[in-house]
Amino acid sequence: MNKHPHPPPDSLVGTYINLREALVRFLTARTGSSAEAEDIAQEVFFKLQSVDPADVQNPTAFLYRLASNLFIDRLRSARRREARDDAYATSHTELSGGDLLAQTPTPEQILESRQRLQQLLAAVRSLPPQCQRVFVLHKLEGLSYGEVAVKLGISKSGVEKHMMSALKRLAEHRA
Incomplete structure (x- = not known):
């Protein structure tokens, strides 16, 4: 007997499983990285665990919107991190003869x-x-x-x- 029955295709998880490959291709086109696309697709799956399926009218549209939002969140986060890292590097890096010296962690x-x-x-x-x-x-x-x-x-x-x-x-x- 199968310990893990397949979810019904009309459930959110069932829709996710059926669309996963297409979702990864969609995300790969946006991120330029299949590894990052896979990571976002995994994140979509985990986010689905906290969604009430009764609140979702169109599961396909919902999945693509969720994936797009997660991609945008990652993009914004990366930009913030880059700006923060640049600001930190500027304030914590010394110049010696025009060359940057390595930073030493505390x-x-x-x-x-x-x-x-x-x-x-x-x-x-x-x-x-x-x-x-x-x-x-x-x-x-x-x-x-x-x-x-x-x-x-x-x-x-x-x-x-x-x-x-x-x-x-x-x-x-x-x-």
Whole structure:
């Protein structure tokens, strides 16, 4: 017996599953990056978990609008981060003979970064083995879903399911 029945095609998740590939192509065209498109598509899936399907008149339009909004949010966030980083670099970088000198993090920043890294590594190690392999290959080694599927000898759909599971478990671990 199948432990995870397929959602009805008229549900939001069912619509998402049916449109996922088209949604990723749509996002790839906008972002210029299939990896970023995959990340946004995953984020769409997680956002769907908190949406009441009764509030959605047109699931297809809703998914594309949600994906567009998440893309725009990322774009704005990247611009803010870039402006903030430029401002920080300008105020915290010294010039020596016209050359920029490297910035040195404070001891507190180094300690905090090491602690966050250890927490992330522990969370990744807590994932089931195949889920962990998929996560490491995609997120840390930068392989596409297709490349991960070929490397591990599983379907692209299997890779997607492992990534959804990994991201969900890591988000729970972080909370």
